[in-house]
Amino acid sequence: MKIGIIGTGYVGLPAGLCLSKFGNDVICIDKNEKIINNLKNKISPIYEQGLQELLNTEKVNYTTDIKTVENCELIIIAVGTPTGEDGVSADLTYIYDVANELSKLKLNNTIIAIKSTVPVGTNDKVKEIINNSSIKMASYPEFLREGYAIYDFMCPDRIIIGVEDFATADRIKSIYPKAFAGKFIVTDIKSTELIKYASNAFLAIKINYINEIANICEKVGANIELVAKGMGADSRIGNKFLKAGAGYGGSCFPKDTRALLQLALNEGVDMPLVRATIIENEERKIELAYKILNNLPNEVGCRVAILGLAFKENTDDCRESASTVIIKTLLKNNVRINAFDVNEGARKRIERSFNNDEYIYIQDNVTKACEGVDAIVIMNDGSPIKWNEINPCNKLIFDFRGIIDKKYLEGLGYKVFKIGVKD
Numbered sequence: 001m002k003i004g005i006i007g008t009g010y011v012g013l014p015a016g017l018c019l020s021k022f023g024n025d026v027i028c029i030d031k032n033e034k035i036i037n038n039l040k041n042k043i044s045p046i047y048e049q050g051l052q053e054l055l056n057t058e059k060v061n062y063t064t065d066i067k068t069v070e071n072c073e074l075i076i077i078a079v080g081t082p083t084g085e086d087g088v089s090a091d092l093t094y095i096y097d098v099a100n101e102l103s104k105l106k107l108n109n110t111i112i113a114i115k116s117t118v119p120v121g122t123n124d125k126v127k128e129i130i131n132n133s134s135i136k137m138a139s140y141p142e143f144l145r146e147g148y149a150i151y152d153f154m155c156p157d158r159i160i161i162g163v164e165d166f167a168t169a170d171r172i173k174s175i176y177p178k179a180f181a182g183k184f185i186v187t188d189i190k191s192t193e194l195i196k197y198a199s200n201a202f203l204a205i206k207i208n209y210i211n212e213i214a215n216i217c218e219k220v221g222a223n224i225e226l227v228a229k230g231m232g233a234d235s236r237i238g239n240k241f242l243k244a245g246a247g248y249g250g251s252c253f254p255k256d257t258r259a260l261l262q263l264a265l266n267e268g269v270d271m272p273l274v275r276a277t278i279i280e281n282e283e284r285k286i287e288l289a290y291k292i293l294n295n296l297p298n299e300v301g302c303r304v305a306i307l308g309l310a311f312k313e314n315t316d317d318c319r320e321s322a323s324t325v326i327i328k329t330l331l332k333n334n335v336r337i338n339a340f341d342v343n344e345g346a347r348k349r350i351e352r353s354f355n356n357d358e359y360i361y362i363q364d365n366v367t368k369a370c371e372g373v374d375a376i377v378i379m380n381d382g383s384p385i386k387w388n389e390i391n392p393c394n395k396l397i398f399d400f401r402g403i404i405d406k407k408y409l410e411g412l413g414y415k416v417f418k419i420g421v422k423d
């Protein structure tokens with residue numbers, strides 16, 4: 001099928017390349033000229049495992065000209081829906097901009113599928129704006145994880161399609177290989193819009209819950225890894241998303257939990273569980289920053305190594321990363337930072353966002369980052385550290401990802417704070 005994808009970010013680009021791999025004729029559109037020029041030269045705007053290989057092999061067209069979608073049978077909208085100016089709702093500006101542009105085009109019997117995460121009712125509004133009786137809307141949310149985008153798109157747990165009629169669902173199903181037949185759940189548009197938010201918020205709550213259990217472990221002397229293993233063996237609970245850490249970050253859980261709560265409040269429905277998760281998750285990052293501050297030597301000019309800058313390993317995305325919050329809090333308290341991430345893109349993004357701060361030093365080598373610091377903070381499990389090669393001035397480690405061997409490092413003379421384990 002001839003498919004146009006509008007927005008070539010963390011979702012649009014992997015989706016476009018995978019759909020091309022499935023045999024579709026794909027055109028990727030983005031309003032950002034630099035991104036499109038780079039893509040024409042096979043340079044990706046993002047880091048994603050396996051993406052470069054597909055970029056090199058798939059014959060996808062890249063353009064800034066939205067008019068090119070006129071002869072597409074399916075148009076997929078994958079632009080951003082960040083938190084808006086009110087600090088809570090989803091900002092639908094990019095979605096409505098696209099809808100306005102599509103309203104000016106000659107579309108005939110086209111399916112407009114919204115892959116962006118959007119509040120219930122957005123598909124209806126987009127249809128109203130496009131104002132073309134021949135089009136069909138479809139809510140077609142994406143469930144991929146950054147870092148595993150290609151794998152998740154190629155091997156999804158499920159593909160949810162919310163449609164006005166079954167014929168539209170059948171046309172969307174036809175862009176996938178036959179082996180995907182058992183993956184589809186076809187439902188109405190509003191239910192699909194809500195499935196996406198409800199799924200993300202559920203996972204966020206699960207993470208928040210295990211973080212609360214980790215807090216108890218630290219007091220009573222239980223071990224969070226073992227507790228999570230024991231809980232996860234119950235198939236009703238499941239062993240995924242039970243890794244305690246510094247609180248969830250990223251471009252989606254934080255903004256989507258806020259948007260879901262706001263969506264509910266707009267309808268007069270409260271969601272105390274989601275509200276508590278949002279608050280606790282934000283507080284957790286600040287509390288962990290103070291845990292570091294309270295254990296640093298009481299001197300001016302302390303220096304801390306932050307290892308892991310992206311919101312999780314395997315990505316360059318630093319949006320709402322726990323590291324960013326911790327770095328900001330430490331800088332405010334006059335601590336100097338050596339910042340490191342194995343991913344070069346993540347290092348560059350952090351360098352740009354802390355551009356004017358003279359107290360943050362971006363390091364391109366983990367050993368160098370740990371040299372002469374008062375504390376080492378592990379934020380994600382992407383940085384392999386050769387402990388015998390580093391030489392900090394104070395042997396203080398904060399493991400906020402729960403990955404190091406506490407006993408081994410205590411044997412080397414370190415004082416270790418590990419998430420979910422008694423000090």
Ligand code: NAD
Nearest residue numbers: 007008009010011030031032079080081094116117142146
């Ligand atoms: P992104 O910011 O990485 O990419 C969005 C792209 O859209 C940008 O390149 C931007 O230039 C482009 N764009 C904006 N307005 C445009 C317009 N009018 N015409 C053409 N291009 C335009 O965003 P993302 O992370 O890919 O997220 C996109 C949507 O998918 C969001 O709603 C998000 O919640 C959802 N989602 C994201 C993920 C994820 O892992 N990032 C996973 C599932 C769902």
Ligand code: UGA
Nearest residue numbers: 142143144145146207241242243245248249250252311312
């Ligand atoms: C998440 C969902 O997993 C995807 O299904 C969804 O499509 C996507 O959001 C989205 O809508 O954008 P992603 O944000 O890429 O994907 O990353 P996750 O792997 O879910 O991690 C999110 C955050 O939770 C990270 O900060 C991670 O470190 C944290 N996390 C995750 C934990 O602290 N513990 C866990 O057990 C799992």
